[in-house]
Structure formats: C-alpha cells, structure tokens
Amino acid sequence: MSSNGGDRITPAASSAGPRYLFSVDVEDVRHMVSGGDRYRARVPELTRRYCDWLESRGSRATFFVVGDVARAHPELVREVLHRGHEIACHSNRHIPLDRQTPDEFRRDVESALAALAACGVDRVVGYRAPTCSLTSETRWAHDVLAELGFTYSSSVLPARNPLYGWAGFGGHTRRMPSGLVEIPISLASFGPLRCPFAAGVYFRVLPLPLVARAFRRAINRDTVVGYFHPYDLDAEQERFMHPGLGDRHFLNWLMYRNRDRLLARLDRVVAATVPITTYESHVAQLADAGV
Helix, strand or coil: CCCCCCEECCHHHHCCCCCEECEEEECCHHHHCCCHHHCCCCHHHHHHHHHHHHHHCCCCCEEEECHHHHHHCHHHHHHHHHCCCEEEECCCCCCCHHHCCHHHHHHHHHHHHHHHHHCCCCCCCEECCHHHECCHHHCHHHHHHHHCCCCEECCECCCCCCCCCCHHHCCCCEECCCCCEECCCCCEEECCEEECCCCHHHHHHCCHHHHHHHHHHHHHHCCEECCECHHHHCCCCCCCCCCCCCCCHHHHHHHCCCHHHHHHHHHHHCCCCCCECCHHHHHHHHHHCCC
16 A cells, blocks of 8 residues: 555556556536637547548557536547447536535536436446646545546646646556556656656657657556547637646647647657557556456
8 A cells, every 4th residue: 555545556466468548537617718619629530530541450449538528519428439438527616626626516517417327328437637736635536536436547747847746656557446547647757857748739749759668668567548529629629728738838838839749759759569448448457457
C-alpha cells in the first residue's frame, strides 16, 4: 500500500505486450468560453476523423464523452459505439473536481450517465475527470466512482502542473482501496520539463523526434496512456482565447499549433505493430491476471 492509498500494479504484473491506450475526450470547447455558441459546431466531424484514423489501423479506442455533448449529438455517440469503440464518462458539464463537493460530483456523474444511456450506451465502466483534476485533494472521487459502479478512472496527471497534478501518485496504474483502478497519464522528461508526451497540445508542439523517442521508451516498458480532443486536429477552428490559460496569449498560440499535422504525427510515432486498445479491455486483462 503506497502513501497515496493505492496498490501499485507493476509492469511485470500487467504486461501482455506493449499497447497504447489511445483516447479522445469528446468535449465542446465552445461551451467553456463566453459567447462560444457563435462559433461553428465542429465536434461531430472531428470525432469522426479520429474514428476513421482508428479504422484505418483496425483499432478500437476509448471515447470519454461529456454529458452536454451526448445531449447535443446523440447520433454521434451512437455512431462511435456502433463503430466498435468504448464510450466512457467525461463528466456532465466539464467542471473540474475541485469546484464541486462530493455530493455535487455524484449528481454530475449521474447526469452524465443518464445522458449516455439516452444515447443507447447501457454500460459505462470508465471515467476521466475534466482537465485531469483528480488530485490528492479530490481523491474522494475514487470512492464515489466505485459506489456508482465504475471499474476504472484515468484522471490523474502524476506530476506538478500549472493546472492540476498529483505528483505523489506515481507513474504506474494503481488499484485504490475502493477497488477502482486508476490509470495515470504517461509522462516523459524533457530537461526540467515532465509532461504528457502522448497527449493533446504536448504531442503537437514538442519536437517530433523527442516525442517518438519517449513513445518508444515507454511502450517498451509498459502501456502508453494519452488523450486528445476534437480541437486537437481542427485547423479550421476560429481563433479565441481557450479556457484555463489565464489570458496568456503565448499558451493560446500553442493551442493552435500543428493541428493540421496531428494524424500525420501519429502515423510517424505509432508503429503499425503497436496495438491500440480500449481502457476497458486493458482493465479486464488486469483482472484476468488477478491484479
């Protein structure tokens, strides 16, 4: 038992060969900015582009869907499910955990599950907190999720971060006292910077040779865990200040960098022999191995 309250699942215990837990956080960034409704709705088209890329590789992945998106685009959720991917929960209205009480969090998740059920998703076992906001201060969320029937969470960024991070969690998957499995985001070191190299804006803006090297090293040791958003490949999105950046224009400039190159970068970094699998399948393999 570690100081964070969970039991580490070691690479040796979890290994079934290298795998990439590719995921898409299906959220509509327009809902998070003032006057966002005046911008074009792009989430359905962009989400389908991820599905097409995965289909070209014969792969299935996990799509963490916000309740608001499920209510606005139920046909999209049904299509993603029909195409063989896992649908998981990404909250109801994308509110970080530290802005909610445990009771508010429970109601938020229950509303999200109801929205997904209305789309025909009758089984949801996975959760990701908005902005990876599950930290040592909000670890109570693990208990709430277990009580609601979730099997796993992938909500922890195990490093210091300007937004949210849980540096003491460690980089390996852990089974929490509640029984819930927490799968942290994969990190790599680039000089003094430790960041999620297989995720979002980091994957897009870091030098590609460094990202490729970090990916090769990580996939040879254990599972690579990353995430993307619909906007990460949206080169046509209108320019506006993204939320959570404190109006810092350089960070907002980075938010738009290399969106048109995302899928090409993935093709160069992710070898054809590296299997992409769903989080649900990965956790089921852990259970089958008795860990």
